[in-house]
Every structure is written in C-alpha cells, then in structure tokens.
Amino acid sequence: xxxxxxxxxxxxxxxxxxxxxxxxxxxxxxxxxxxxxxxxxxxxxxxxxxxxxxxxxxxxxxxxxxxxxxxxxxxxxxxxxxxxxxxxxxxxxxxxxxxxxxxxxxxxxxxxxxxxxxxxxxxxxxxxxxxxxxxxxxxxxxxxxxxxxxxxxxxxxxxxxxxxxxxxxxxxxxxxxxxxxxxxxxxxxxxxxxxxxxxxxxx
Amino acid sequence: xxxxxxxxxxxxxxxxxxxxxxxxxxxxxxxxxxxxxxxxxxxxxxxxxxxxxxxxxxxxxxxxxxxxxxxxxxxxxxxxxxxxxxxxxxxxxxxxxxxxxxxxxxxxxxxxxxxxxxxxxxxxxxxxxxxxxxxxxxxxx
Ligand SMILES: [Cu+2]
Numbered sequence: 135x136x137x138x139x140x141x142x143x144x145x146x147x148x149x150x151x152x153x154x155x156x157x158x159x160x161x162x163x164x165x166x167x168x169x170x171x172x173x174x175x176x177x178x179x180x181x182x183x184x185x186x187x188x189x190x191x192x193x194x195x196x197x198x199x200x201x202x203x204x205x206x207x208x209x210x211x212x213x214x215x216x217x218x219x220x221x222x223x224x225x226x227x228x229x230x231x232x233x234x235x236x237x238x239x240x241x242x243x244x245x246x247x248x249x250x251x252x253x254x255x256x257x258x259x260x261x262x263x264x265x266x267x268x269x270x271x272x273x274x275x276x277x278x279x280x281x282x283x284x285x286x287x288x289x290x291x292x293x294x295x296x297x298x299x300x301x302x303x304x305x306x307x308x309x310x311x312x313x314x315x316x317x318x319x320x321x322x323x324x325x326x327x328x329x330x331x332x333x334x335x336x337x
Numbered sequence: 338x339x340x341x342x343x344x345x346x347x348x349x350x351x352x353x354x355x356x357x358x359x360x361x362x363x364x365x366x367x368x369x370x371x372x373x374x375x376x377x378x379x380x381x382x383x384x385x386x387x388x389x390x391x392x393x394x395x396x397x398x399x400x401x402x403x404x405x406x407x408x409x410x411x412x413x414x415x416x417x418x419x420x421x422x423x424x425x426x427x428x429x430x431x432x433x434x435x436x437x438x439x440x441x442x443x444x445x446x447x448x449x450x451x452x453x454x455x456x457x458x459x460x461x462x463x464x465x466x467x468x469x470x471x472x473x474x475x476x477x478x
Contacts, residue, residue, distance in 0.1 A: 202373060
C-alpha cells in the first residue's frame with residue numbers, strides 16, 4: 135500500500151511543478167485576469183519632483199485617489215493603508231515592501247506643498263501626487279477611477295465625489311488588483327502577499 | 338422660577354445633557370486632522386430615551402465657524418458626502434455618527450487641534466431643545 139502511494143505523491147508533486155500556478159483565492163481584493171498596462175502620465179509628487187509611470191515600476195504600489203478636504207472617508211483609508219504597511223513590515227523578502235501613493239483628484243487645492251504637510255501624518259513614506267487636471271484625468275480614465283465636484287456650502291467649499299477603491303500596481307507598473315470597500319487591513323495585507331507570491335511564481 | 342434656577346444649575350454641572358434630557362450623547366469625538374487639512378469631522382452617538390421622536394436641526398460650536406451635518410455614502414464604489422438638513426432620531430432609538438456614515442463636518446480652526454483637546458458642540462433640536470456636548474479630539478482611523 136505504502137509503495138503505491140509514494141509514486142502517486144511523486145507524480146502529483148511533479149505535475150504541480152509543471153502546471154502554471156493558479157491565481158490565489160483573495161479575501162477582499164479582485165485580481166485582474168490580465169495586468170493592465172497603462173499609458174504614461176506626467177504628474178508631480180509632494181516634493182515638486184516629476185511623478186510618471188516610471189515611478190510605479192520596480193516595486194509594488196498601493197494607490198488611492200482622494201483629496202485633502204475630505205475629512206471622513208480619505209483619512210480612514212489612509213490610516214487603513216498605514217496599518218497595512220505596518221503589517222507588512224515584518225516581511226523581509228527583498229522587494230516585498232510596497233509603496234503607497236495618494237493621487238489627488240482635487241489638484242486645484244491639493245498643491246505639492248499641501249500634500250507634503252498632509253501625508254507624513256499617516257506614514258513618512260507615503261507619496262502624494264498632484265498636477266495638471268488633464269493628466270490626472272488621463273491616468274484615472276485608464277483605471278476606471280471616477281471623480282467629480284459637487285457643490286458645498288460655498289463656491290470654494292466644493293466637495294469631490296471619488297472612487298473609494300484601492301488599486302494595486304505590480305513592479306512592472308501595471309494595474310494588477312483592486313480592493314473595494316469596506317477595507318480591512320488584515321485581509322488586504324494577506325491578499326497582497328498572495329498576489330505577490332502568485333506574481334513571482336508566474337514569472 | 339425655582340425649577341428654572343435648578344435646571345440652570347444642573348446645566349452648568351453637566352455638560353452632557355441639558356434642556357433636552359431625552360437625548361443622551363455618547364462617545365463624542367473629533368478626528369485629529371493631519372497638518373494642512375482644511376476640514377475636520379466629528380462623531381457621536383445620539384440616543385433618544387424619550388417617548389417622542391426628535392429631529393436634530395442645527396449644530397453650532399464656539400471652536401468652529403461652521404458645523405455641517407453630512408453623510409458619507411459609497412454608491413457603486415464612489416464615495417460621496419451629502420449635506421443633511423436634519424437628522425431624525427425616533428423615540429427609543431439611537432443614531433450613530435461614525436466614520437463612513439453620518440458625521441459633523443467643520444472647517445479646521447486657525448489654531449490646530451491636537452489629540453486630547455476638548456471642543457464643545459451645541460445641538461439644536463426641532464422641538465426647541467438643545468444639548469451641549471463636549472467632544473474629545475482623538476487620533477483614530
Ligand atoms: Cu463631510
């Protein structure tokens with residue numbers, strides 16, 4: 135009996151080594167069937183330096199689209215992302231640490247200076263990106279991110295409706311996965327590791 | 338007159354329930370704003386312990402030049418804040434102002450508020466009653 139099981143196990147191991155890795159079962163995220171390659175864009179980070187598609191390459195990126203005049207949903211999401219980063223801190227795998235990029239959908243009010251003040255509060259490594267409204271639109275359109283002004287109490291008090299999802303980019307700078315609300319830091323951190331392992335195994 | 342003086346005395350004692358004893362406010366807090374943020378949000382639970390419905394109509398604060406009542410909703414993945422003219426609290430129920438839902442929204446004051454600071458809100462109800470609330474500034478997700 136034992137003799138028969140061993141060759142079967144061996145066959146199973148060999149078979150699994152040859153077949154392509156299976157996409158992971160995610161708890162919260164949605165993995166895109168194919169990574170989406172995005173066209174280049176020209177924006178600016180919180181230090182006034184250019185931020186383009188190249189800045190999404192070489193490491194994983196969690197991205198969120200919001201605005202600093204948003205006191206409810208946006209700080210909640212940014213704190214949540216800070217918790218995700220804390221959970222991933224112990225992971226010493228080379229290239230494992232993702233970056234977090236906050237894209238402003240309110241470039242009129244969110245200047246690089248405002249973002250430089252605002253973002254380190256959540257995590258000193260968070261990157262804030264703003265710039266030409268046309269370039270922001272160029273990027274968000276490719277990603278299915280929606281936003282638009284809605285009137286507030288006065289003309290300069292407007293609100294901005296915006297997609298609440300968190301988007302994950304792989305180290306090739308391609309859009310890989312999406313996390314809808316409500317966001318849970320444990321699940322997102324675990325999903326991220328599963329996606330990263332799958333990506334590594336598929337290469 | 339005596340009872341008026343007594344209630345005045347009680348009011349000055351307790352910041353939490355005043356003039357509208359049917360309404361109890363619990364866990365009132367203001368989210369500490371990151372530097373550079375122009376807007377702040379406050380949260381609390383409003384409990385109507387009375388036997389008649391009440392409606393929150395207006396909020397003022399000595400700390401903020403304006404206090405708005407908002408509700409965040411996420412529809413088809415898009416987050417949106419909508420202004421609420423009033424907030425009904427049916428008899429015997431409680432309504433939570435909490436992140437991602439109802440909240441008070443205020444322009445940040447010149448002097449930045451820090452975790453541990455106390456701020457006051459005056460809640461005004463449709464029946465004329467008011468409740469004075471003390472909220473603590475907290476750093477919280
Ligand atoms: Cu609001």
